[in-house]
Amino acid sequence: MVPMTDQIDLLVIGGGITGQCAALAAAEHGACVRIVDFKRNAGSHANAGSLHVQMQSRFLRLNPHLADNLESSLPLYLEAVAAWEALDRKLGGVELTREGGLMLADSPEQMTFLRQKAEREAKKGLSVDILDRDALPKIAPYLGSTIMGAEICHDEGKLNPLIANRKLEARLTELGVEHVYDRIIGFDMTTSNPIAKGTIDHSADQIVIAAAWGSGALANELGLAIKTPPEPLHMNITEAGDYRIHHLIQHAERPITLKQFRSGQVVIGGGWSAQAGEGDGIPTILSQSLLGNVALAATIAPGIGGLRLLRTWAGYNTPVDGKATIGPTLLHPRLHLALPGDAGYTLGPVVGQCAAALAMGFDPLTDPTPYAVSRWT
Ligand SMILES: Cc1cc2nc3c(=O)[nH]c(=O)nc-3n(C[C@H](O)[C@H](O)[C@H](O)COP(=O)(O)OP(=O)(O)OC[C@H]3O[C@@H](n4cnc5c(N)ncnc54)[C@H](O)[C@@H]3O)c2cc1C
Structure with a gap:
């Protein structure tokens, strides 16, 4: 194994909007952060930039059994657009408008x-x-x-994801966040450290899994029955x-x-x-x-x-079950999940910030308790 940085405070698995916003929040609190990303099929690089808040008719039509999950998540959507507005200001504008x-x-x-x-x-x-x-x-x-x-x-709006992604990446680089190409394939069950496909050592104090379609396989290893089919x-x-x-x-x-x-x-x-x-x-x-x-x-x-x-x-x-999953896994409390659950570009900033906050011990933007990992055990 090849060590890269002496001590990583937070390793984020997945470099889409959720992982990047987890990394941003932690780095702004002074943490040494690495993003490890397989650079494949990120929804964040394909999305349309809609800031969704109202329940999407398509989701209700396709998943009537998950309507309660979506409905109970509506307060998180309101927090999500507020988080995007803050990010818009921080990044110097991502063409965000909120005209409904x-x-x-x-x-x-x-x-x-x-x-x-x-x-x-x-x-x-x-x-x-x-x-x-x-x-x-x-x-x-x-x-x-x-x-x-x-x-x-x-409450709804829109933004330009091409601009947002570019500016966010530049900000992370300014803050010294490391971006490393690799694929995490599992965890050492004794130490909770990640096992990678490549030869780099990704050991870190805390780990956030924000790998969207790749999260299911990693969560299954941790005993969580989460399905993330793309x-x-x-x-x-x-x-x-x-x-x-x-x-x-x-x-x-x-x-x-x-x-x-x-x-x-x-x-x-x-x-x-x-x-x-x-x-x-x-x-x-x-x-x-x-x-x-x-x-x-x-x-x-x-x-x-x-x-x-x-x-x-x-x-x-990666729609999952219409409800976000945020926070530490029960058996491996150093490993945290950050899954938006649906409308992931809208929810990514708030979900990423909350997961990083729980991992690093600063204040989350909103109470993540309703989205705890425990519902999957
Ligand atoms: C066509 C399209 C349009 C969309 N439009 C909208 C929209 O308008 N508004 C909205 O809110 N949402 C939209 N979405 C959904 C949204 O894009 C995604 O839900 C969101 O981007 C997910 O962000 P994320 O950071 O959680 O994951 P992603 O952006 O998917 O990033 C996950 C990253 O993790 C990496 N990864 C996976 N497994 C591993 C592993 N084992 N090790 C290392 N890295 C790994 C992947 O390579 C990827 O880079 C759209 C999706 C699509 C496909």
Whole structure:
């Protein structure tokens, strides 16, 4: 084994948004931090930059049995957008705006679904309203004529992940956080030290596992029945048009997220499948997802129909069970989990900070007790 740094206070396994924010919080408290990352299929490098707060209809549709997990996590989503706003200020701007998110309906049944959802969300502290058709042209004149109303969640927003990732990495380097390429394949059950594929010694005082799709295998070794199967998803981005879409757009029944960057480019996704890669390979595009996704976007917001598609890509999401998992594992208290559970780019900063706080003994941004690892034992 090759030692690199004399004493690592915190080793973070996984260099996506969650791991980076764990590293940032610890380094700002003076800790010597290393991120070890396999540099493969990070959702943080594929995501769309939606700051989700309201319950996503897609998640509820696909996982009705996990609705309680999502609903009980809503206060964490409010903390998450506050954490992003703080990060936006700290990094000198990541094009974050928080002008609200619209979930659209084009049938009376969908309006009923949205009304009931909004009532539940308001009870959890979200700022939500139901808008009828007449209210929409004033705030969203780009919407198509089939839309008959919407739920607006005033807490939601968007940011540019390309800018956020670049600035965050630069800040970590400034703070002296080490970035090391390697894959952790398990732990020494006596010492809790990590076992790596490479020859570097990654022993550390405390360890945060923030490896998204790679976390399940590591957690299973620790006796935790966590499943983290990666979900291959499709994304698109158009050329720049006039900046008119200020909200994050979703639909009550159909798989879509749509937003516009400050550059004018429209980012279109929302859960259309991609083809999983072989083994650790990267996922690839399915033509039916590409066509279905952009056709749906053009129906919802006809004004974007004239924009040319610049790029499409696929990436791995790790939704787990709709609820974050944060904190020490019971049998190995030096090993901590930091799993967002769903909407991981939104939740990454708050989940990473809380996990690092529990590991290093400083104050977490919010009480992580509801997300303790104990529910998996
Ligand atoms: C197409 C797409 C669009 C999305 N859009 C949004 C969105 O708009 N808003 C939102 O909130 N969320 C979105 N998500 C979800 C979000 O991107 C992810 O949930 C989030 O980025 C997860 O961050 P993370 O840091 O926890 O993990 P990741 O970013 O996935 O990083 C995990 C890292 O751990 C590494 N790793 C894995 N195993 C090991 C190991 N054993 N040893 C060392 N390293 C390891 C991986 O190589 C990877 O680099 C989207 C996801 C996809 C795929």
